[in-house]
Amino acid sequence: MSENSKPKEKKSTETKKATVLFKAQCQIEMGSTSYTFARGRKQEGVEMEMAKKLESEGKLSIVAIK
Amino acid sequence: MSRAFAIGSNLFFAREGDVIDGVTVGRDAKPDNDPATNYMQFGCVQDSEFLNNFGESIEIYCPSPGHLELDEIIELIPNFSIVASVQKWQEIDMELALQADRKLVQGEAFIPGARSSSIRGWLKGQFYSHSDEEIIAFDMWVQLSMESYTFSARGADPHAITFRRLQSDLNTAVVTNIAA
Numbered sequence: 001m002s003e004n005s006k007p008k009e010k011k012s013t014e015t016k017k018a019t020v021l022f023k024a025q026c027q028i029e030m031g032s033t034s035y036t037f038a039r040g041r042k043q044e045g046v047e048m049e050m051a052k053k054l055e056s057e058g059k060l061s062i063v064a065i066k
Numbered sequence: 067m068s069r070a071f072a073i074g075s076n077l078f079f080a081r082e083g084d085v086i087d088g089v090t091v092g093r094d095a096k097p098d099n100d101p102a103t104n105y106m107q108f109g110c111v112q113d114s115e116f117l118n119n120f121g122e123s124i125e126i127y128c129p130s131p132g133h134l135e136l137d138e139i140i141e142l143i144p145n146f147s148i149v150a151s152v153q154k155w156q157e158i159d160m161e162l163a164l165q166a167d168r169k170l171v172q173g174e175a176f177i178p179g180a181r182s183s184s185i186r187g188w189l190k191g192q193f194y195s196h197s198d199e200e201i202i203a204f205d206m207w208v209q210l211s212m213e214s215y216t217f218s219a220r221g222a223d224p225h226a227i228t229f230r231r232l233q234s235d236l237n238t239a240v241v242t243n244i245a246a
Contacts, residue, residue, distance in 0.1 A: 025235060031087030033104055038094035038235040045088055 018051035019044045019064035026059045069246040071195035073202075075114040077150055077229075078105035078190040079158070079210075081169075093207050093234045096188050105190055109154025112224050114193070117147040146231045148191070149213075151224035158185070159225060162212035185210040189229050195243065204239035207232045 022041045027034055028050060037043060042063070054060050078099065083090060086097045086104050097104045121143030127134040152159060161170035167180035186209045193202040208229040215225045231237070 030089050032101060033087040033089070034098040034100070035087075035089050036096045036098075036236050041092075041094040043089070043095070 016048040017045045017066050018048050018062045019066070020046050020051050020054075020060040021063050022060045024059045026054060028054075067245040069244060071197075071201065073114070074194045074196070075111040075150060076192040076194070077108040077111055077114070077148075078192070079108065079187050080105045080190070081158075081185065081187040084187075091187060093186075093232070094236065096205060096207075096234075096236045099190060105188075106156070106158070108150065108152050108227070109156055109159070110152070112151040112153055114151075114191075115149040117149060118144075119147070120144050148189075148208075148229045148231075150227050150229070152227055153222075153224045155225075158210075159212070159227070161185070162210060162227065163215055163225065186232065199243040201243055202239065202241050204237075206237050206239075207234035 020043055022037045022039055022043070024039055026037050028037065028043075028046060029035075030045065044064075044066075048065065051060065051062050055062055080086065080091050080097055082092055085091075089095055089097070091097060099105050120141040123142055124140040125136055126138040126140070128137040129135075157170045157172060160166070162185065164170075164176075164178045165181040167177040167182060170176055186207070189204075189206045189208045191202065191204045191206070192200060195201050206229070209232055211228045211230070213226045213228065216223070
């Protein structure tokens with residue numbers, strides 16, 4: 001099989017979402033609303049990019065990815 | 067510096083269990099008020115009474131040098147409530163007045179006097195002076211109740227709703243514009 005005929009990996013158009021556990025009080029946009037979450041809250045459906053940024057700041061930990 | 071003012075109370079509420087933008091409102095999840103439809107507004111509040119109750123307390127007396135003088139008071143159960151006199155009615159007011167067994171929806175049947183769970187949620191208060199400056203703003207996780215009310219043919223009085231503050235790490239308040 002030539003290089004050109006290899007099936008190309010399909011890029012997912014779906015945005016990955018994370019389930020997170022808040023380690024500190026945190027404000028996050030969910031849809032059109034900004035939510036304030038308390039420490040200890042577990043929350044599904046957080047945009048991956050935002051979750052990673054807040055994880056790097058130590059405000060939450062990512063517990064699952066969908 | 068100090069100043070006098072009359073206060074207009076605006077009270078907004080987001081109910082526990084309601085789903086806003088995919089998030090369930092709760093003690094540890096508080097929505098903002100953009101869009102404004104995230105919170106319902108209580109209809110035309112006349113007065114808001116702030117009630118401070120310290121419940122039980124322990125008084126510590128110390129000798130000075132021989133007779134006893136009150137030295138310290140330990141307040142064991144501090145709590146805070148707001149009682150608002152509301153002039154207009156909505157579903158939630160009727161639900162409280164009739165102790166409905168479920169979230170009241172106009173036209174749908176419910177059982178009166180059979181409420182088995184409390185109504186809790188986020189109370190967003192915005193108190194403005196007579197010259198429209200914000201004086202107090204707060205977000206408070208609360209439980210609602212309504213005092214007895216008489217439906218009268220001689221004219222409607224405001225009904226009193228009590229918002230009793232409950233613990234949440236997200237409770238917050240700010241006071242501004244009190245210095246002249």
